[in-house]
Amino acid sequence: MQVGIVGYGAYVPKYRIKAEEIAVVWGEDAEKIKSGLCVREKSVPSIDEDTATIAVTCARNALEQAKIDPADIGAIYVGSESHPYAVKTTSSMVAEAIEATPVLTAADYQFACKAGTAAMQTVMGMVASKMIKYGVAIGADTSQGKPGDALEYTASAGGAAYIIGAENVLAIIRDTYSYTTDTPDFWRREGAEFPSHGSRFTAEPAYFRHVLAAAKGILEKNKMQPKDFKYAVFHQPNGKFPLNAAKKLGFTNEQVSTGLLTPMIGNTYSGATPLGLAAVLDEACAGDKILAVSYGSGAGSDAFIIEVTKENEKRRNKKTVKSYINKKEYLTYSIYSKFKGKIKGVSLEK
Amino acid sequence: MWEDRVRPRLFTYTGGTKMKGLASYWRLIPQRYNLIGTECNHCKQKFFPPRKICPTCRRHGEIKSYKFKGVGEIYSYTVIHAAPDGFEFQKPYALGLIRLVEGPLVTAQIVDCKPDEVEVGKKVEMVFRKIFAGGKEGTIRYGYKFKLVD
Ligand SMILES: [Zn+2]
Numbered sequence A: 001m002q003v004g005i006v007g008y009g010a011y012v013p014k015y016r017i018k019a020e021e022i023a024v025v026w027g028e029d030a031e032k033i034k035s036g037l038c039v040r041e042k043s044v045p046s047i048d049e050d051t052a053t054i055a056v057t058c059a060r061n062a063l064e065q066a067k068i069d070p071a072d073i074g075a076i077y078v079g080s081e082s083h084p085y086a087v088k089t090t091s092s093m094v095a096e097a098i099e100a101t102p103v104l105t106a107a108d109y110q111f112a113c114k115a116g117t118a119a120m121q122t123v124m125g126m127v128a129s130k131m132i133k134y135g136v137a138i139g140a141d142t143s144q145g146k147p148g149d150a151l152e153y154t155a156s157a158g159g160a161a162y163i164i165g166a167e168n169v170l171a172i173i174r175d176t177y178s179y180t181t182d183t184p185d186f187w188r189r190e191g192a193e194f195p196s197h198g199s200r201f202t203a204e205p206a207y208f209r210h211v212l213a214a215a216k217g218i219l220e221k222n223k224m225q226p227k228d229f230k231y232a233v234f235h236q237p238n239g240k241f242p243l244n245a246a247k248k249l250g251f252t253n254e255q256v257s258t259g260l261l262t263p264m265i266g267n268t269y270s271g272a273t274p275l276g277l278a279a280v281l282d283e284a285c286a287g288d289k290i291l292a293v294s295y296g297s298g299a300g301s302d303a304f305i306i307e308v309t310k311e312n313e314k315r316r317n318k319k320t321v322k323s324y325i326n327k328k329e330y331l332t333y334s335i336y337s338k339f340k341g342k343i344k345g346v347s348l349e350k
Numbered sequence B: 001m002w003e004d005r006v007r008p009r010l011f012t013y014t015g016g017t018k019m020k021g022l023a024s025y026w027r028l029i030p031q032r033y034n035l036i037g038t039e040c041n042h043c044k045q046k047f048f049p050p051r052k053i054c055p056t057c058r059r060h061g062e063i064k065s066y067k068f069k070g071v072g073e074i075y076s077y078t079v080i081h082a083a084p085d086g087f088e089f090q091k092p093y094a095l096g097l098i099r100l101v102e103g104p105l106v107t108a109q110i111v112d113c114k115p116d117e118v119e120v121g122k123k124v125e126m127v128f129r130k131i132f133a134g135g136k137e138g139t140i141r142y143g144y145k146f147k148l149v150d
Helices: A019-026 A030-037 A051-066 A090-097 A115-128 A199-221 A241-249 A253-257 A269-281 A321-326 A333-339 B002-010 B022-027 B029-034
Strands: A004-011 A015-018 A041-044 A073-079 A105-109 A134-142 A157-165 A171-183 A231-234 A289-293 A298-308 B036-040 B063-067 B071-080 B093-100 B105-111 B123-133 B140-148
Touching: A004 A051, A004 A269, A004 A321, A015 A019, A015 A333, A019 A030, A019 A333, A041 A157, A051 A073, A051 A090, A051 A134, A051 A157, A051 B123, A051 B140, A073 A090, A073 A115, A090 A105, A090 A134, A090 B029, A105 A115, A115 A134, A115 A157, A115 A171, A115 A269, A115 A298, A134 A269, A157 A269, A171 A199, A199 A241, A199 A289, A199 A298, A231 A241, A231 A253, A231 A269, A241 A253, A269 A289, A269 A321, B022 B029, B029 B036, B029 B140, B071 B105, B105 B123
Parallel strands: A073 A105, A073 A134, A231 A289, B105 B140
Antiparallel strands: A004 A157, A004 A171, A015 A041, A134 A157, A171 A298, A289 A298, B036 B063, B071 B093, B071 B123, B093 B105, B123 B140
Protein backbone atom coordinates (compact mmCIF):
# COMPACT_ATOMS: atom_id res chain seq x y z
CA MET A 1 0.00 0.00 0.00
CA GLN A 2 1.25 3.42 -0.99
CA VAL A 3 1.61 5.90 1.85
CA GLY A 4 2.50 9.54 1.45
CA ILE A 5 2.14 13.19 2.36
CA VAL A 6 -1.34 14.60 1.81
CA GLY A 7 -0.44 18.06 3.12
CA TYR A 8 2.24 19.78 5.15
CA GLY A 9 2.50 23.00 7.09
CA ALA A 10 5.49 24.97 8.33
CA TYR A 11 5.97 27.75 10.84
CA VAL A 12 8.91 29.84 12.03
CA PRO A 13 8.39 32.67 14.56
CA LYS A 14 9.07 36.16 13.31
CA TYR A 15 11.77 37.24 15.75
CA ARG A 16 15.51 36.74 15.16
CA ILE A 17 18.72 37.35 17.04
CA LYS A 18 22.03 37.73 15.23
CA ALA A 19 25.17 35.83 16.24
CA GLU A 20 26.91 39.23 16.72
CA GLU A 21 24.33 40.25 19.31
CA ILE A 22 25.01 37.11 21.38
CA ALA A 23 28.78 37.11 20.86
CA VAL A 24 29.25 40.64 22.18
CA VAL A 25 27.65 39.65 25.52
CA TRP A 26 30.11 36.79 26.07
CA GLY A 27 33.20 38.46 24.62
CA GLU A 28 33.45 36.07 21.70
CA ASP A 29 34.46 36.64 18.10
CA ALA A 30 31.25 36.69 16.09
CA GLU A 31 32.97 36.10 12.76
CA LYS A 32 34.73 33.04 14.13
CA ILE A 33 31.46 31.66 15.48
CA LYS A 34 29.55 32.39 12.29
CA SER A 35 32.12 30.63 10.13
CA GLY A 36 32.62 27.82 12.65
CA LEU A 37 28.93 26.99 13.07
CA CYS A 38 27.70 28.38 9.74
CA VAL A 39 24.84 30.10 11.59
CA ARG A 40 24.27 33.80 11.06
CA GLU A 41 21.10 34.25 13.11
CA LYS A 42 18.39 32.20 14.77
CA SER A 43 14.64 32.40 15.27
CA VAL A 44 13.24 33.33 18.68
CA PRO A 45 9.68 32.60 19.80
CA SER A 46 7.58 35.55 20.88
CA ILE A 47 6.72 35.89 24.57
CA ASP A 48 3.35 34.20 23.94
CA GLU A 49 4.60 31.35 21.75
CA ASP A 50 5.60 27.85 22.79
CA THR A 51 5.76 24.37 21.26
CA ALA A 52 1.97 24.02 21.45
CA THR A 53 1.25 27.27 19.59
CA ILE A 54 3.84 26.38 16.95
CA ALA A 55 2.46 22.85 16.56
CA VAL A 56 -1.10 24.17 16.19
CA THR A 57 -0.03 26.73 13.57
CA CYS A 58 1.81 24.05 11.58
CA ALA A 59 -1.15 21.65 11.79
CA ARG A 60 -3.59 24.35 10.62
CA ASN A 61 -1.30 25.24 7.71
CA ALA A 62 -1.08 21.55 6.74
CA LEU A 63 -4.85 21.20 6.88
CA GLU A 64 -5.25 24.27 4.67
CA GLN A 65 -3.24 22.52 1.97
CA ALA A 66 -4.62 19.00 2.46
CA LYS A 67 -8.27 20.13 2.44
CA ILE A 68 -9.43 17.00 4.23
CA ASP A 69 -12.14 16.66 6.85
CA PRO A 70 -10.32 16.86 10.21
CA ALA A 71 -12.77 14.29 11.56
CA ASP A 72 -11.02 11.75 9.31
CA ILE A 73 -7.75 12.22 11.23
CA GLY A 74 -7.22 9.12 13.34
CA ALA A 75 -3.95 9.94 15.08
CA ILE A 76 -1.85 12.95 16.08
CA TYR A 77 1.69 12.70 17.43
CA VAL A 78 3.77 15.72 18.37
CA GLY A 79 7.53 15.31 18.76
CA SER A 80 9.41 17.88 20.83
CA GLU A 81 12.00 18.33 23.54
CA SER A 82 10.14 21.41 24.81
CA HIS A 83 6.55 20.29 25.40
CA PRO A 84 4.92 23.00 27.57
CA TYR A 85 3.81 20.47 30.18
CA ALA A 86 5.71 17.59 31.75
CA VAL A 87 2.33 15.88 32.12
CA LYS A 88 -0.51 16.90 29.74
CA THR A 89 -0.20 16.43 26.05
CA THR A 90 0.54 18.95 23.35
CA SER A 91 -1.09 16.58 20.84
CA SER A 92 -4.55 16.79 22.46
CA MET A 93 -4.37 20.60 22.21
CA VAL A 94 -3.49 20.31 18.53
CA ALA A 95 -6.37 17.85 18.04
CA GLU A 96 -8.80 20.31 19.60
CA ALA A 97 -7.41 23.29 17.69
CA ILE A 98 -7.91 21.57 14.32
CA GLU A 99 -11.25 20.04 15.33
CA ALA A 100 -10.06 16.45 15.03
CA THR A 101 -11.47 15.51 18.45
CA PRO A 102 -12.82 13.34 19.96
CA VAL A 103 -12.46 10.08 18.00
CA LEU A 104 -8.70 9.75 17.50
CA THR A 105 -5.58 8.65 19.31
CA ALA A 106 -2.86 11.11 20.32
CA ALA A 107 0.42 11.19 22.21
CA ASP A 108 3.55 13.27 22.63
CA TYR A 109 6.96 12.03 21.59
CA GLN A 110 10.45 12.94 22.67
CA PHE A 111 13.71 11.85 21.06
CA ALA A 112 15.80 15.04 21.08
CA CYS A 113 15.80 16.40 17.52
CA LYS A 114 14.26 13.36 15.81
CA ALA A 115 10.97 13.12 17.69
CA GLY A 116 9.11 14.61 14.71
CA THR A 117 10.37 12.03 12.21
CA ALA A 118 9.63 9.22 14.69
CA ALA A 119 6.05 10.55 14.72
CA MET A 120 6.02 10.41 10.91
CA GLN A 121 7.04 6.75 10.96
CA THR A 122 4.33 5.92 13.48
CA VAL A 123 1.51 7.41 11.41
CA MET A 124 2.95 5.89 8.21
CA GLY A 125 2.59 2.45 9.77
CA MET A 126 -0.91 3.19 11.01
CA VAL A 127 -2.05 4.38 7.58
CA ALA A 128 -0.36 1.44 5.81
CA SER A 129 -2.07 -1.05 8.11
CA LYS A 130 -5.41 0.71 7.53
CA MET A 131 -5.77 1.38 11.24
CA ILE A 132 -6.42 5.05 10.39
CA LYS A 133 -7.29 7.06 7.27
CA TYR A 134 -5.09 10.05 8.04
CA GLY A 135 -2.49 10.74 10.70
CA VAL A 136 -0.72 13.97 11.66
CA ALA A 137 2.95 13.99 12.64
CA ILE A 138 4.48 17.19 13.98
CA GLY A 139 8.01 18.17 14.95
CA ALA A 140 8.12 21.47 16.86
CA ASP A 141 10.39 23.07 19.42
CA THR A 142 11.28 26.21 21.32
CA SER A 143 14.67 24.95 22.42
CA GLN A 144 16.85 26.49 25.12
CA GLY A 145 20.60 26.97 25.12
CA LYS A 146 22.40 27.76 28.35
CA PRO A 147 23.49 31.43 28.30
CA GLY A 148 27.12 31.60 27.17
CA ASP A 149 27.11 28.05 25.80
CA ALA A 150 27.79 27.36 22.12
CA LEU A 151 24.18 26.10 21.84
CA GLU A 152 22.91 29.61 22.53
CA TYR A 153 23.89 30.59 18.98
CA THR A 154 21.79 27.82 17.46
CA ALA A 155 18.91 26.70 19.76
CA SER A 156 15.88 28.21 18.04
CA ALA A 157 12.16 27.76 17.42
CA GLY A 158 9.97 26.44 14.62
CA GLY A 159 8.19 23.38 13.36
CA ALA A 160 6.43 21.51 10.60
CA ALA A 161 3.41 19.21 10.41
CA TYR A 162 2.75 16.36 7.99
CA ILE A 163 -0.62 14.84 7.22
CA ILE A 164 0.01 11.28 6.12
CA GLY A 165 -2.50 9.29 4.12
CA ALA A 166 -2.92 6.91 1.22
CA GLU A 167 -4.96 8.97 -1.28
CA ASN A 168 -4.21 12.16 -3.19
CA VAL A 169 -0.66 12.29 -1.91
CA LEU A 170 1.60 15.11 -3.05
CA ALA A 171 4.62 12.96 -2.28
CA ILE A 172 4.95 9.21 -1.84
CA ILE A 173 7.09 7.98 1.04
CA ARG A 174 8.85 5.08 -0.67
CA ASP A 175 10.71 3.76 2.34
CA THR A 176 11.98 4.53 5.82
CA TYR A 177 14.96 3.13 7.70
CA SER A 178 16.30 3.84 11.18
CA TYR A 179 19.57 3.45 13.05
CA THR A 180 19.48 3.68 16.85
CA THR A 181 22.04 3.17 19.63
CA ASP A 182 22.48 4.22 23.27
CA THR A 183 24.80 7.24 22.96
CA PRO A 184 24.95 9.92 25.69
CA ASP A 185 25.86 12.93 23.53
CA PHE A 186 23.18 15.35 24.72
CA TRP A 187 20.67 15.19 27.55
CA ARG A 188 18.50 17.07 29.98
CA ARG A 189 17.40 15.59 33.29
CA GLU A 190 13.85 16.07 34.57
CA GLY A 191 13.55 19.54 36.13
CA ALA A 192 16.85 20.80 34.69
CA GLU A 193 16.36 24.08 32.87
CA PHE A 194 19.05 23.66 30.24
CA PRO A 195 20.41 20.64 28.40
CA SER A 196 24.00 19.41 28.71
CA HIS A 197 26.11 18.01 25.94
CA GLY A 198 29.26 15.97 25.49
CA SER A 199 30.97 18.77 23.51
CA ARG A 200 33.26 17.22 20.87
CA PHE A 201 31.62 13.88 21.56
CA THR A 202 28.56 15.17 19.66
CA ALA A 203 30.21 14.92 16.23
CA GLU A 204 31.79 11.59 15.13
CA PRO A 205 30.28 8.95 17.45
CA ALA A 206 26.93 10.71 17.58
CA TYR A 207 25.71 12.81 14.63
CA PHE A 208 27.91 11.41 11.85
CA ARG A 209 27.77 7.76 12.90
CA HIS A 210 23.97 7.68 12.95
CA VAL A 211 23.21 9.97 10.02
CA LEU A 212 25.69 8.21 7.73
CA ALA A 213 24.56 4.73 8.77
CA ALA A 214 20.88 5.52 8.25
CA ALA A 215 21.55 7.17 4.87
CA LYS A 216 23.79 4.34 3.65
CA GLY A 217 21.33 1.76 4.96
CA ILE A 218 18.33 3.13 3.12
CA LEU A 219 20.31 3.68 -0.11
CA GLU A 220 21.62 0.10 -0.09
CA LYS A 221 18.23 -1.35 0.79
CA ASN A 222 16.64 0.47 -2.17
CA LYS A 223 19.62 0.03 -4.51
CA MET A 224 19.88 3.79 -4.99
CA GLN A 225 22.74 6.26 -5.20
CA PRO A 226 23.12 9.95 -4.35
CA LYS A 227 22.79 10.88 -8.03
CA ASP A 228 19.25 9.42 -8.07
CA PHE A 229 18.07 12.27 -5.85
CA LYS A 230 17.25 15.84 -6.73
CA TYR A 231 17.34 16.92 -3.06
CA ALA A 232 18.73 15.75 0.26
CA VAL A 233 17.89 17.01 3.75
CA PHE A 234 20.06 16.15 6.74
CA HIS A 235 19.49 17.11 10.34
CA GLN A 236 21.11 20.48 10.86
CA PRO A 237 22.31 21.26 14.40
CA ASN A 238 24.51 23.87 12.74
CA GLY A 239 25.19 24.76 9.13
CA LYS A 240 28.34 22.69 8.88
CA PHE A 241 27.43 19.13 9.94
CA PRO A 242 24.84 18.55 7.18
CA LEU A 243 27.26 19.73 4.48
CA ASN A 244 29.98 17.41 5.82
CA ALA A 245 27.56 14.49 6.00
CA ALA A 246 26.43 15.18 2.42
CA LYS A 247 30.01 15.27 1.19
CA LYS A 248 30.90 12.01 2.95
CA LEU A 249 27.92 10.32 1.30
CA GLY A 250 28.59 11.76 -2.15
CA PHE A 251 25.87 14.42 -2.30
CA THR A 252 26.62 17.85 -3.73
CA ASN A 253 26.01 21.18 -2.01
CA GLU A 254 23.39 21.88 -4.66
CA GLN A 255 21.33 18.86 -3.59
CA VAL A 256 21.46 20.00 0.04
CA SER A 257 21.15 23.80 -0.18
CA THR A 258 17.33 24.08 -0.61
CA GLY A 259 16.67 22.22 2.64
CA LEU A 260 19.49 23.79 4.64
CA LEU A 261 17.83 26.40 6.85
CA THR A 262 20.06 26.53 9.95
CA PRO A 263 22.23 29.43 8.70
CA MET A 264 19.11 31.65 8.63
CA ILE A 265 17.00 30.34 11.52
CA GLY A 266 19.25 28.18 13.72
CA ASN A 267 18.51 24.65 14.88
CA THR A 268 14.78 24.17 15.35
CA TYR A 269 15.46 20.75 16.97
CA SER A 270 12.45 18.49 16.34
CA GLY A 271 11.38 20.99 13.69
CA ALA A 272 14.69 20.89 11.81
CA THR A 273 14.40 17.93 9.40
CA PRO A 274 10.61 18.38 8.94
CA LEU A 275 11.14 22.10 8.14
CA GLY A 276 14.05 21.36 5.77
CA LEU A 277 11.84 18.82 3.99
CA ALA A 278 9.00 21.37 3.80
CA ALA A 279 11.36 23.91 2.19
CA VAL A 280 12.24 21.27 -0.43
CA LEU A 281 8.59 20.33 -1.05
CA ASP A 282 7.80 24.04 -1.55
CA GLU A 283 9.94 23.87 -4.69
CA ALA A 284 10.00 20.22 -5.76
CA CYS A 285 8.22 19.00 -8.91
CA ALA A 286 6.68 15.71 -10.02
CA GLY A 287 9.21 12.89 -10.14
CA ASP A 288 11.80 14.58 -7.91
CA LYS A 289 13.26 12.24 -5.33
CA ILE A 290 14.24 13.42 -1.87
CA LEU A 291 16.40 11.77 0.78
CA ALA A 292 15.65 13.04 4.29
CA VAL A 293 17.68 11.95 7.31
CA SER A 294 16.97 13.20 10.82
CA TYR A 295 19.15 12.86 13.89
CA GLY A 296 18.20 12.82 17.54
CA SER A 297 20.68 12.71 20.40
CA GLY A 298 20.56 9.72 22.59
CA ALA A 299 20.85 8.65 19.70
CA GLY A 300 19.24 7.74 16.41
CA SER A 301 18.53 8.66 12.82
CA ASP A 302 15.43 8.12 10.69
CA ALA A 303 15.90 8.13 6.91
CA PHE A 304 13.16 8.55 4.31
CA ILE A 305 13.01 8.21 0.53
CA ILE A 306 10.31 10.50 -0.81
CA GLU A 307 9.06 10.89 -4.37
CA VAL A 308 7.07 13.97 -5.36
CA THR A 309 3.86 13.55 -7.41
CA LYS A 310 1.94 15.89 -9.75
CA GLU A 311 -0.36 16.78 -6.84
CA ASN A 312 2.37 18.91 -5.29
CA GLU A 313 2.36 21.39 -8.16
CA LYS A 314 -1.44 21.31 -8.35
CA ARG A 315 -1.83 22.19 -4.69
CA ARG A 316 1.30 24.25 -3.95
CA ASN A 317 1.65 25.18 -0.31
CA LYS A 318 0.91 28.91 -0.03
CA LYS A 319 2.53 29.48 3.36
CA THR A 320 6.05 28.66 2.27
CA VAL A 321 9.03 28.18 4.54
CA LYS A 322 10.74 31.00 2.64
CA SER A 323 7.92 33.44 3.40
CA TYR A 324 8.32 32.73 7.12
CA ILE A 325 12.11 33.01 6.94
CA ASN A 326 11.99 36.33 5.09
CA LYS A 327 9.53 37.94 7.47
CA LYS A 328 11.68 38.89 10.43
CA GLU A 329 12.38 41.38 13.16
CA TYR A 330 15.66 41.50 15.08
CA LEU A 331 15.84 41.49 18.85
CA THR A 332 18.53 42.81 21.14
CA TYR A 333 20.07 40.35 23.60
CA SER A 334 18.18 41.99 26.47
CA ILE A 335 14.75 41.66 24.87
CA TYR A 336 15.65 38.13 23.77
CA SER A 337 16.50 37.30 27.40
CA LYS A 338 13.12 38.58 28.49
CA PHE A 339 11.24 36.66 25.78
CA LYS A 340 13.03 33.44 26.75
CA GLY A 341 12.47 34.03 30.47
CA LYS A 342 16.19 34.12 31.20
CA ILE A 343 16.14 37.13 33.52
CA LYS A 344 16.77 36.12 37.12
CA GLY A 345 14.01 36.91 39.61
CA VAL A 346 11.46 37.54 36.88
CA SER A 347 8.90 34.88 36.26
CA LEU A 348 6.94 35.39 33.05
CA GLU A 349 4.34 32.97 34.31
CA LYS A 350 2.62 34.18 37.42
CA MET B 1 -11.33 51.91 32.34
CA TRP B 2 -12.21 50.32 29.05
CA GLU B 3 -9.47 47.84 29.65
CA ASP B 4 -11.30 46.72 32.79
CA ARG B 5 -14.46 46.22 30.84
CA VAL B 6 -12.73 44.13 28.23
CA ARG B 7 -10.68 42.00 30.53
CA PRO B 8 -13.25 39.41 31.61
CA ARG B 9 -13.99 38.55 28.00
CA LEU B 10 -10.36 38.16 27.05
CA PHE B 11 -9.54 35.45 29.53
CA THR B 12 -10.63 34.12 32.85
CA TYR B 13 -8.53 36.08 35.22
CA THR B 14 -7.08 33.87 37.90
CA GLY B 15 -4.76 36.11 39.92
CA GLY B 16 -2.68 34.02 42.27
CA THR B 17 -4.83 30.93 42.37
CA LYS B 18 -4.04 28.09 40.03
CA MET B 19 -7.30 26.28 39.68
CA LYS B 20 -9.84 29.08 39.57
CA GLY B 21 -11.77 29.34 36.34
CA LEU B 22 -10.58 25.97 35.10
CA ALA B 23 -14.08 24.72 34.27
CA SER B 24 -15.09 27.89 32.46
CA TYR B 25 -11.81 27.90 30.52
CA TRP B 26 -12.43 24.31 29.51
CA ARG B 27 -16.03 25.03 28.48
CA LEU B 28 -14.93 27.93 26.30
CA ILE B 29 -12.18 26.00 24.44
CA PRO B 30 -14.18 25.79 21.17
CA GLN B 31 -14.63 29.59 21.23
CA ARG B 32 -11.08 30.36 22.29
CA TYR B 33 -9.28 27.92 19.97
CA ASN B 34 -11.48 28.06 16.91
CA LEU B 35 -13.75 31.12 17.13
CA ILE B 36 -16.83 28.93 17.19
CA GLY B 37 -19.94 31.02 17.53
CA THR B 38 -23.47 30.66 16.25
CA GLU B 39 -25.54 31.54 13.20
CA CYS B 40 -29.26 32.15 12.80
CA ASN B 41 -30.57 29.90 10.04
CA HIS B 42 -33.45 32.26 9.39
CA CYS B 43 -31.74 35.67 8.92
CA LYS B 44 -28.14 34.35 8.55
CA GLN B 45 -26.85 36.72 11.24
CA LYS B 46 -23.74 35.39 12.99
CA PHE B 47 -22.89 35.75 16.66
CA PHE B 48 -19.66 35.80 18.61
CA PRO B 49 -19.63 35.10 21.48
CA PRO B 50 -22.34 32.58 20.60
CA ARG B 51 -25.97 33.45 21.30
CA LYS B 52 -28.64 30.88 21.98
CA ILE B 53 -31.47 32.97 20.55
CA CYS B 54 -31.45 35.31 17.53
CA PRO B 55 -32.46 38.78 18.80
CA THR B 56 -34.12 39.58 15.45
CA CYS B 57 -36.02 36.38 14.68
CA ARG B 58 -36.59 35.25 18.26
CA ARG B 59 -38.44 31.94 18.22
CA HIS B 60 -38.70 31.91 14.41
CA GLY B 61 -34.95 31.66 14.13
CA GLU B 62 -33.00 28.46 14.36
CA ILE B 63 -29.55 28.75 15.93
CA LYS B 64 -26.68 26.50 14.84
CA SER B 65 -22.97 26.48 15.50
CA TYR B 66 -20.74 28.50 13.15
CA LYS B 67 -16.97 28.57 12.80
CA PHE B 68 -15.69 32.05 11.98
CA LYS B 69 -13.03 32.38 9.31
CA GLY B 70 -10.72 34.26 11.66
CA VAL B 71 -10.14 37.22 9.36
CA GLY B 72 -11.28 40.79 9.69
CA GLU B 73 -10.08 44.33 10.15
CA ILE B 74 -9.25 46.62 13.02
CA TYR B 75 -12.36 48.56 14.00
CA SER B 76 -10.71 50.29 16.93
CA TYR B 77 -7.81 49.73 19.29
CA THR B 78 -6.05 50.98 22.36
CA VAL B 79 -2.43 50.64 23.49
CA ILE B 80 -2.00 49.18 26.95
CA HIS B 81 0.84 50.78 28.93
CA ALA B 82 -0.37 49.85 32.41
CA ALA B 83 -0.92 46.14 31.87
CA PRO B 84 -2.86 43.86 34.20
CA ASP B 85 -1.04 41.28 36.28
CA GLY B 86 0.28 38.51 34.03
CA PHE B 87 0.59 40.82 31.02
CA GLU B 88 3.08 43.34 32.41
CA PHE B 89 6.03 41.90 30.48
CA GLN B 90 4.23 42.33 27.17
CA LYS B 91 3.63 46.08 27.51
CA PRO B 92 3.18 48.21 25.55
CA TYR B 93 0.78 46.11 23.46
CA ALA B 94 -2.23 46.76 21.30
CA LEU B 95 -5.67 45.55 22.29
CA GLY B 96 -8.05 45.73 19.36
CA LEU B 97 -11.68 45.54 18.50
CA ILE B 98 -11.71 43.37 15.40
CA ARG B 99 -14.60 43.50 12.95
CA LEU B 100 -14.77 39.93 11.65
CA VAL B 101 -15.72 39.59 7.96
CA GLU B 102 -18.91 37.86 9.09
CA GLY B 103 -19.92 40.89 11.16
CA PRO B 104 -19.31 40.47 14.90
CA LEU B 105 -16.79 42.53 16.87
CA VAL B 106 -14.19 40.61 18.85
CA THR B 107 -11.78 41.96 21.46
CA ALA B 108 -8.26 40.58 21.17
CA GLN B 109 -4.62 41.37 21.56
CA ILE B 110 -2.84 42.29 18.31
CA VAL B 111 0.56 40.61 18.33
CA ASP B 112 3.79 40.29 16.34
CA CYS B 113 3.91 44.03 15.71
CA LYS B 114 4.77 47.24 17.50
CA PRO B 115 1.74 49.19 18.75
CA ASP B 116 2.52 52.02 16.31
CA GLU B 117 2.07 49.65 13.35
CA VAL B 118 -1.57 49.14 14.32
CA GLU B 119 -4.10 51.29 12.44
CA VAL B 120 -7.85 51.31 12.14
CA GLY B 121 -8.91 49.51 8.96
CA LYS B 122 -5.84 47.27 8.71
CA LYS B 123 -6.53 43.61 7.83
CA VAL B 124 -5.87 41.04 10.53
CA GLU B 125 -5.98 37.27 10.88
CA MET B 126 -6.39 35.00 13.88
CA VAL B 127 -3.39 33.31 15.47
CA PHE B 128 -3.23 30.71 18.23
CA ARG B 129 -1.23 31.98 21.20
CA LYS B 130 -0.60 31.56 24.88
CA ILE B 131 -2.93 33.88 26.78
CA PHE B 132 -2.14 33.26 30.39
CA ALA B 133 -0.35 30.80 32.66
CA GLY B 134 -1.35 30.18 36.24
CA GLY B 135 2.18 30.31 37.65
CA LYS B 136 4.87 27.73 37.05
CA GLU B 137 2.60 24.96 38.34
CA GLY B 138 -0.78 25.99 36.96
CA THR B 139 -2.45 25.43 33.64
CA ILE B 140 -1.43 27.32 30.52
CA ARG B 141 -4.38 28.89 28.75
CA TYR B 142 -4.37 29.30 25.02
CA GLY B 143 -6.61 31.08 22.60
CA TYR B 144 -7.07 33.50 19.76
CA LYS B 145 -5.14 36.68 19.22
CA PHE B 146 -4.77 38.52 15.93
CA LYS B 147 -1.86 39.64 13.80
CA LEU B 148 -1.62 42.07 10.92
CA VAL B 149 -1.86 40.51 7.45
CA ASP B 150 1.17 41.41 5.31
ZN1 LIG C 1 -32.29 35.57 12.84
